Each structure stands twice: as structure tokens, then as C-alpha cells.
Amino acid sequence: MPEGPSIFLMKEQCERFVGQTVISAKGNAKIDMEYFVGRTLQEYRTWGKQSFLIFGDMTFRIHLLMFGSFSIDEQTKPDKSVRLHLEFKNGDLYIYSCSVKLIDSQSLKEIDWSADVLSDDWSSLKARKKLKSQPEMMVCDALLDQNIFSGVGNIIKNEVLFRIEIHPESQLGALPSKKLTELITEARQYSFDFLKWKRDFVLKKHWLAHTKKICPKCGEKLIKKYCGKTQRRSFFCEKDQKLYTKTKADP
């Protein structure tokens, strides 16, 4: 469920609750549910994989982590597993196995909204600056860095690197300028492709590298390796994806 585009789709479905007043708030999230009863959902905003339900001074911050899910109107899981259930006049929102935090709405101002790859405010220039400032960093880690590419997850990472033919363990500082541009452009572009395919329930069949065994370009075996500081699995083709490194490997 939860890479940025999935959260974006969730927002689309939840926007019907904006302007609505909470009739009841329940669930096993460790927060003061009563605070929201009688209050109106003023805005529903997302930043990468995070969702913000804004109620005046306070905001629910929801993160679906790896296994989170939601449903609208119909409770789809056992009652005790509902993390958050908001009842509105025009429907019900149920959210499961996620992280729910209550935050001060003021803190939203500190978020760099331009880092969200799906946002209209996305700034490729800022992304470039952030990437430039960490030349030692591996591209596989950079793509998963939510401060740089908010919303990008492991699937998008693998597909982007395959598309632009860069080895996941390449270092940012060693990338030619043109490749750096491709990295930034494609991180956003693939996220929109992901969104489109996810909307039509055809995402998986468009995967070229992620979870695949054979390279669709050259037919060679794909490598599966846990790369970088993030130690997330990477699927890549040693033949088609070039390794750019500046510093020598271990002495």
C-alpha cells in the first residue's frame, strides 16, 4: 500500500470529509480521541508517505508504514484492530496498523513541501542542491531519503534506477551532471506513472526490475542485493546499470 502515490490516492478518497464535523472518534491509537469530537476537518494534506488531517490547532499525522491500510464506510477488519475510526455525517474512515500522532499544526510550517515528488511545489533545483551536498551518498540511499525525495519508496527506487541505467551503489558525487538530472526527473516521473498504474490496479505488471529475475533489456540475470545504509533490497542489472564511484572501495 504505502509509497507516496498510494497515499496520494488515499487522500483523493478522503477529501470528501473535508469540511465535515467529527461525530465520534475511536480506535486503539494512543491519543486523546475526544479532542476531535465536534471539530471540523479543515484540511487534508499529504507530504510523501505522511497524511495530515488538520483540525485547527491540532493535526493527526498518519503514517501507514509498511502494512497500513484504510477503508471508507465499511469496517473491513476486527474491531480491536482499528487504529483510528472517524465518524462523519457523510461516512466513516477506518485506518489500520499505522502510526498516528497528534502534532501541533504549527509544526507543518517546518516541512519542506517542495521535497514531495508528487507536489505541484516540487523543486528539482532544491533536490539537486541536497544531492550535491552529499557526494559520498549512494543513489539507492538518496532516493529513499524522505528529505530529498519525499514519497519515494523501495519499488520506485528500483524502477527509477533501472530506467536511468544507474547502479544502486553509485555515489552521488560521481554522477555526471546529465545523470543527476535524470535521477531527479525520473524520481518524479516514475512516481506519476506509479500513481496512474496504481489507480488502474495494474502497477505490478509494469515492474521491470523490482522483484524480477531477468533483465527485460538484455536477458541476463538480475542481481538482488541489500544495498547502502538503508539495506533495502535492490534489483538491478550489472550489464545495463552503470556503477559510478569516486572514492575507491575499501582499502
Added chain:
DNA sequence: TGCCATGTTAAACT
């Protein structure tokens, strides 16, 4: 049954 995975955070270490 056991393992793994679209993710993050906090505690426990060096």
C-alpha cells in the same frame, strides 16, 4: 510454520 516485505522510530550500542 517460517520467512519475507511498498517503512520508520526509539533504544541500545560504540
Added chain:
DNA sequence: GAGTTTAACATGGC
């Protein structure tokens, strides 16, 4: 204290 490693959490599919 900084930086790093480990553990924890939660669910569904193979």
C-alpha cells in the same frame, strides 16, 4: 554526544 546498529511494531502472502 555523535554516529551506528539493533529491535520493535504490524499484516498478509507464499
